[in-house]
Amino acid sequence: MKVLLLNGSPHKDGCTYTALCEVEKILKENGIETEIFQIGTDPVAGCIACGACFKSGKCFRNDKVNEFIDKAKEADGFIFGSPVYYAGATGQISSFLDRVFYGRTSIFAGKPGAAVVSCRRGGASAAFDQINKYFTISKMPVVSSQYWNQVHGNTPDEVVKDIEGMQTMRTLGSYMAWLLKCIEAGEKSGISKPNDEQPVKTNFIR
Numbered sequence: 001m002k003v004l005l006l007n008g009s010p011h012k013d014g015c016t017y018t019a020l021c022e023v024e025k026i027l028k029e030n031g032i033e034t035e036i037f038q039i040g041t042d043p044v045a046g047c048i049a050c051g052a053c054f055k056s057g058k059c060f061r062n063d064k065v066n067e068f069i070d071k072a073k074e075a076d077g078f079i080f081g082s083p084v085y086y087a088g089a090t091g092q093i094s095s096f097l098d099r100v101f102y103g104r105t106s107i108f109a110g111k112p113g114a115a116v117v118s119c120r121r122g123g124a125s126a127a128f129d130q131i132n133k134y135f136t137i138s139k140m141p142v143v144s145s146q147y148w149n150q151v152h153g154n155t156p157d158e159v160v161k162d163i164e165g166m167q168t169m170r171t172l173g174s175y176m177a178w179l180l181k182c183i184e185a186g187e188k189s190g191i192s193k194p195n196d197e198q199p200v201k202t203n204f205i206r
Contacts, residue, residue, distance in 0.1 A: 001180050002033040004075040006068070008082035008093025010041045015118040016081040018156040019169050023079055023116065026173025032077075032180060037068055039092050046095040047102050054103055065099045072100070072107050077143075077180055079172075080131050081116040087123030089130050101134050109139035110193045112179050114172055116149045118159060124150040139196075143179055145172040 005024060009016040017036070024034045045061055052060045059065050072078070080097065082089040101108065115131035117124045128148055135142050149172055151165035152158075160166065 001031075001076045001184065002035065002074065003027055003077040003079060003176060003180070004068075004071055005034060005036045005079045006081060006093070006096075007036055007038050008080065008090050008096065009118075010039075010090075010092065011083075012038055012040070013156065014083070015151065015153055015156055015159045016083050016116070018153075018159045019116050019118050019151045019165070020079065020081045022166050022169035023173040023176070026170050027177055030174070030177035030181075032177050035071070037064075037071065039064065039096055044092045044095045045099075047098040049102070051103075053099075059099050061099075065096060068096075068100055069104065069107070072104075075111070076183075077112040077114075077176055078108070078140075079114045079116055079176070080134070081118070082127060082131060084117055084119035084123040084127045087126040089117070089127045094130070097131070097134050101138060105138045108135075109196075110183075111140055112143045112176060112183075113138075113140040114143040114145075114149060114176060116151075116169065116172070118151045118153070120154045121152065124148065124152075141179060143172060143176045145169075145175060 005020045007017050007020055020036055027034050082093045113135040115128050117127045125148060128150060132142060145168045147168045149168060152162045
């Protein structure tokens with residue numbers, strides 16, 4: 001089993017990374033393979049809804065989005081981390097996830113997901129809600145913790161001093177590992193994913 005952790009911060013070893021590492025530590029202790037995927041500092045273009053990916057399976061922009069999608073196909077769970085920018089997730093991770101999820105529910109359905117946000121002081125709840133919406137539109141079980149998955153601090157050293165926040169990350173790692181093992185046990189006992197109905201779309205303007 002493998003969990004793919006996405007660092008949506010331009011700072012490779014910053015506050016968000018510190019939180020993700022705390023989750024990763026617990027996952028590894030539970031025998032779960034992990035990988036932290038860095039978005040980095042290169043500009044990330046937003047989705048233009050051209051539909052090219054429906055034909056080729058890849059975005060026509062040959063960047064890290066396609067690299068992540070390839071890894072996502074083999075992953076069993078996901079944790080997406082972002083610092084808080086003006087009470088929301090970063091523009092980079094928003095554009096990134098818009099393109100990653102567009103038309104790709106089949107890759108993510110049934111796989112657990114969780115959001116992690118870091119902030120100096122405020123705006124964490126709004127950013128947290130924003131990221132969770134990618135899960136709840138993609139048939140993904142949402143993994144929770146003892147509190148909303150957030151850490152506070154302006155530097156990695158300050159984040160480590162957020163005792164409750166770090167404990168929340170460890171609890172998140174424990175419940176992600178537990179759910180993955182439950183899913184694996186269910187599959188081995190013959191419990192399969194639901195048979196989805198053919199999607200129906202209802203437009204409000206006719």
